[in-house]
Amino acid sequence: MTDTIDTSPGAVTRVPGFRAAAVACGLKTSGQPDLVLVACDRPATAAAMLTANAFKAAPVLYDGTLLSRSHKAIQIQAVVINAGNANACTGERGLRDAERMARLAESALGLPADSALVMSTGVIGHPMPMDKVEAGIRAAAAALDHLADGGAAAARAIMTTDLVPKEAFTQVQLGGVTVSIGGMIKGSGMIHPSLARADRLHATMLGLVVTDAAVPARVLAGMLERATAASFNHITVDGDTSTNDTVLLLASGQAGNDVAGDYTAFEAALTGVCVSLARQIARDGEGATRLVEIVVRGADGDVEAERAAKTVATSPLVKTAVFGADPNWGRVLAAIGRSGIRVEPARVSLWLGPVQLVAGGEPLDFDVEAARAALKLPEVRFVADLGLGTGQATVWTCDLSYKYVEINAEYHT
Amino acid sequence: MTDTIDTSPGAVTRVPGFRAAAVACGLKTSGQPDLVLVACDRPATAAAMLTANAFKAAPVLYDGTLLSRSHKAIQIQAVVINAGNANACTGERGLRDAERMARLAESALGLPADSALVMSTGVIGHPMPMDKVEAGIRAAAAALDHLADGGAAAARAIMTTDLVPKEAFTQVQLGGVTVSIGGMIKGSGMIHPSLARADRLHATMLGLVVTDAAVPARVLAGMLERATAASFNHITVDGDTSTNDTVLLLASGQAGNDVAGDYTAFEAALTGVCVSLARQIARDGEGATRLVEIVVRGADGDVEAERAAKTVATSPLVKTAVFGADPNWGRVLAAIGRSGIRVEPARVSLWLGPVQLVAGGEPLDFDVEAARAALKLPEVRFVADLGLGTGQATVWTCDLSYKYVEINAEYHT
Numbered sequence: 153m154t155d156t157i158d159t160s161p162g163a164v165t166r167v168p169g170f171r172a173a174a175v176a177c178g179l180k181t182s183g184q185p186d187l188v189l190v191a192c193d194r195p196a197t198a199a200a201m202l203t204a205n206a207f208k209a210a211p212v213l214y215d216g217t218l219l220s221r222s223h224k225a226i227q228i229q230a231v232v233i234n235a236g237n238a239n240a241c242t243g244e245r246g247l248r249d250a251e252r253m254a255r256l257a258e259s260a261l262g263l264p265a266d267s268a269l270v271m272s273t274g275v276i277g278h279p280m281p282m283d284k285v286e287a288g289i290r291a292a293a294a295a296l297d298h299l300a301d302g303g304a305a306a307a308r309a310i311m312t313t314d315l316v317p318k319e320a321f322t323q324v325q326l327g328g329v330t331v332s333i334g335g336m337i338k339g340s341g342m343i344h345p346s347l348a349r350a351d352r353l354h355a356t357m358l359g360l361v362v363t364d365a366a367v368p369a370r371v372l373a374g375m376l377e378r379a380t381a382a383s384f385n386h387i388t389v390d391g392d393t394s395t396n397d398t399v400l401l402l403a404s405g406q407a408g409n410d411v412a413g414d415y416t417a418f419e420a421a422l423t424g425v426c427v428s429l430a431r432q433i434a435r436d437g438e439g440a441t442r443l444v445e446i447v448v449r450g451a452d453g454d455v456e457a458e459r460a461a462k463t464v465a466t467s468p469l470v471k472t473a474v475f476g477a478d479p480n481w482g483r484v485l486a487a488i489g490r491s492g493i494r495v496e497p498a499r500v501s502l503w504l505g506p507v508q509l510v511a512g513g514e515p516l517d518f519d520v521e522a523a524r525a526a527l528k529l530p531e532v533r534f535v536a537d538l539g540l541g542t543g544q545a546t547v548w549t550c551d552l553s554y555k556y557v558e559i560n561a562e563y564h565t
Numbered sequence: 566m567t568d569t570i571d572t573s574p575g576a577v578t579r580v581p582g583f584r585a586a587a588v589a590c591g592l593k594t595s596g597q598p599d600l601v602l603v604a605c606d607r608p609a610t611a612a613a614m615l616t617a618n619a620f621k622a623a624p625v626l627y628d629g630t631l632l633s634r635s636h637k638a639i640q641i642q643a644v645v646i647n648a649g650n651a652n653a654c655t656g657e658r659g660l661r662d663a664e665r666m667a668r669l670a671e672s673a674l675g676l677p678a679d680s681a682l683v684m685s686t687g688v689i690g691h692p693m694p695m696d697k698v699e700a701g702i703r704a705a706a707a708a709l710d711h712l713a714d715g716g717a718a719a720a721r722a723i724m725t726t727d728l729v730p731k732e733a734f735t736q737v738q739l740g741g742v743t744v745s746i747g748g749m750i751k752g753s754g755m756i757h758p759s760l761a762r763a764d765r766l767h768a769t770m771l772g773l774v775v776t777d778a779a780v781p782a783r784v785l786a787g788m789l790e791r792a793t794a795a796s797f798n799h800i801t802v803d804g805d806t807s808t809n810d811t812v813l814l815l816a817s818g819q820a821g822n823d824v825a826g827d828y829t830a831f832e833a834a835l836t837g838v839c840v841s842l843a844r845q846i847a848r849d850g851e852g853a854t855r856l857v858e859i860v861v862r863g864a865d866g867d868v869e870a871e872r873a874a875k876t877v878a879t880s881p882l883v884k885t886a887v888f889g890a891d892p893n894w895g896r897v898l899a900a901i902g903r904s905g906i907r908v909e910p911a912r913v914s915l916w917l918g919p920v921q922l923v924a925g926g927e928p929l930d931f932d933v934e935a936a937r938a939a940l941k942l943p944e945v946r947f948v949a950d951l952g953l954g955t956g957q958a959t960v961w962t963c964d965l966s967y968k969y970v971e972i973n974a975e976y977h978t
Contacts, residue, residue, distance in 0.1 A: 204911065205899060205902040205903045206902035206903075206906075206907075206908035207898050207899060207901070207902035207908070207910050208900070208902075208910075214724070238895075240895060240899075241898055241910075241926075241928060242928065243911075243926055243927040243928065244927075260920070275893075275895070276893075276894075276895020276896070276899065277894060277895040277898075277923075277928045278900070279929075286773060290865075299752065329941040341882065342882060342896075342899065346903065361782070390880075390882060391804075391879070391881065392880050392881065392882045392896070392899060392900065392903065393878070393902075393903035394898070394899060395898075395899050395902060436957070451790075466804070467803075467804070467805050468803045468804065468805065468881070468965075468969070468973070469755060469803060469805045469973055472969075472970055472973035472974045473973065473974070475974045476968065476973070476974030476975060478974070480688075480689075481689075481690060482651075482653060482654050482688070482689025482808070483689070483755075483805070485620050485654055485689070485690075485808075486618060486620060486653075486689065486755065486805060486806070486807060486808050487805065488620070489618040489619035489620035489806075489808060490617075490618045490619075490757070490759065490805065490806035493619075494619075495619035495620070497619065497620050497621075497654075498656075505707070510654070510690075513654075513656055514656040514657075515654060515655065515656065515690045515691075525952050526886070542799040552881075552970060552974075553970060554967050554970050554971075556885075556970070557882070557885055557888065557965060557967050558809075558967070558969060560882055560885035560886065560889070561885045561886070561888045561889030561891070561965075561966075562889060
């Protein structure tokens with residue numbers, strides 16, 4: 153599926169009818185662009201997946217409330233995104249600031265109330281410097297008038313500790329026409345998304361996926377939920393679910409497809425875009441040198457497989473062993489064994505890339521050099537077969553390096 | 566309670582009637598002592614708390630089976646402990662090797678069958694080199710004859726990545742006489758004990774606590790379970806529950822106390838020894854520069870408080886912030902928020918040492934330099950009050966440093 157995904161720059165604004173601008177308003181101490189405005193020529197239906205963290209940041213609460221309140225009538229035409237300040241754990245003032253960011257975006261673009269959504273990422277617990285943000289939103293709105301696109305600049309501006317921008321684009325047939333799907337995402341640390349549907353109100357990963365397809369809001373919400381379950385909710389960098397994780401999906405309808413069509417192929421394409429973005433996050437995890445894919449199969453149900461795979465993916469001992477290219481497979485089994493799922497040791501088999509390490513609970517006399525070589529590839533893959541049932545799950549993570557400690561110990565608030 | 570605990574060397578053999586010897590038999594590549602034999606002059610009642618990991622190491626299965634099978638009649642007179650090889654994930658051969666270690670110890674000391682227990686720590690998945698182990702057990706048994714004590718040497722020999730030995734000793738009145746309690750423990754990495762009672766069959770932390778008190782086996786098991794719940798099960802270094810975690814408690818009865826006595830003070834003293842040993846483990850966690858105490862109170866029950874405290878204690882973002890002495894308190898709240906417990910953000914208050922950071926969900930304008938100073942002490946303490954109920958828990962951990970990555974990425978199997 154992912155082989156039809158284009159990850160080159162500018163994905164969001166390759167979707168007809170969407171424009172984006174990025175400006176520097178002083179939120180990042182580096183002076184780099186830190187405020188993005190994405191606008192849509194036509195009112196779009198919207199769906200959101202928001203963090204399940206109990207300390208939801210103000211913009212998460214704002215978006216969640218708006219999308220819950222006006223689920224059917226919602227018409228979104230703008231998204232304002234800032235990096236450098238998360239507006240999280242900022243109390244009552246934070247809530248007012250998030251709402252004001254939406255109002256400023258609507259005002260600057262001449263849009264009606266409740267047509268803008270907000271996403272923020274950065275330091276927690278600091279009040280948003282609204283004078284800078286206000287100037288930034290006005291500048292971005294002015295810049296939008298002169299831009300044909302801006303998607304690539306937007307994908308860079310939303311980065312924090314990310315090393316590279318993350319984008320994905322594809323096209324698919326829907327209701328008699330070709331529609332486009334483009335997405336951008338940021339995230340490198342505090343990555344262990346646990347996203348729930350906004351309309352059930354239940355980061356810091358921020359993702360925006362847009363399409364010119366016409367999709368009813370209810371259909372859109374269901375598709376985003378399922379695509380998230382197969383992508384963003386299956387990645388982890390550090391196990392720390394953020395206060396700000398948000399994925400937004402906007403569908404403008406500009407492509408003019410028949411809305412009564414079959415969405416199967418569209419959903420597959422959407423899922424492909426989401427999986428590509430999710431894998432890009434894991435590969436660019438803080439300090440990462442390798443992408444690590446953990447597959448657990450033969451479990452007593454998919455939920456148990458996911459629990460085991462996530463336990464392996466968050467194990468510091470597994471992640472440091474991968475960084476050190478040491479085929480210390482006992483750490484993988486120990487992590488599965490502590491995950492709380494049903495395990496019968498004598499039925500368990502384990503592979504590292506092409507090398508089988510364990511068969512039916514017995515350690516094999518494997519080729520250590522081949523195993524080390526498999527650990528030095530850009531993508532490392534462990535497959536555990538529990539030999540119990542048909543449950544399976546795939547989780548993506550990265551290794552744990554000195555650089556991870558440097559990024560997070562030298563980062564001062 | 567812990568102020569009456571003596572942590573000086575030789576704790577186990579300061580208990581009358583217990584002897585210990587440590588020898589080097591070639592399991593550690595360093596050539597340091599790696600095999601310990603502890604013997605008791607009189608048959609002792611025994612209790613054990615064993616890892617809940619599904620991949621229980623062979624010695625864990627051996628001890629658990631023995632103690633379950635013969636719960637009432639069990640009479641232990643020896644414990645053989647090795648470091649350098651965990652005898653975990655070693656299949657059928659491992660089970661035979663663990664049993665053989667017990668038989669060799671019994672034979673070398675002239676003891677009846679089923680009077681020895683076994684503990685192992687080290688690399689997972691490698692067969693135990695039984696020729697070396699056999700020679701080691703014989704040498705240790707011979708050395709026991711010539712020793713008045715040996716507790717200090719034993720506490721060093723069971724170390725793996727530990728930097729310091731960990732011991733605790735106290736005395737208490739029981740049934741009309743003074744009884745002694747002495748313990749030693751090892752553990753630095755793969756530390757997140759989840760211990761359950763051996764007699765319910767449900768590491769790598771290895772602990773041995775001995776006493777000359779006479780205590781019926783059933784009473785002993787209950788006391789060790791409660792003491793473990795307040796100590797070993799409340800520490801974490803890396804979140805990785807081991808395949809080998811074991812805590813053994815032996816009571817020889819040599820002190821001649823009245824077994825019908827009140828065990829309240831004894832249990833308090835035992836708990837004091839266990840808490841001291843547990844804190845020593847957290848302080849000596851792999852790469853640790855500081856002990857970190859996480860207190861969660863005001864939760865909706867003790868179980869919820871413990872869940873929140875453990876989530877904070879295993880958060881790489883919190884642990885690296887402590888290493889960097891950065892008062893990035895948002896990471897603490899984000900961890901509580903992702904722990905899955907009931908939280909009402911507007912009721913939450915947070916302290917770092919003496920510095921209050923958050924009150925009723927609102928960030929305070931605190932003294933940053935005072936907060937940094939609190940993070941640079943040898944013991945760092947966060948207290949979160951959730952403002953919901955009376956549930957509380959204390960968990961001990963350590964910071965996450967470059968050294969942690971070095972130890973675990975440079976360690977080659």
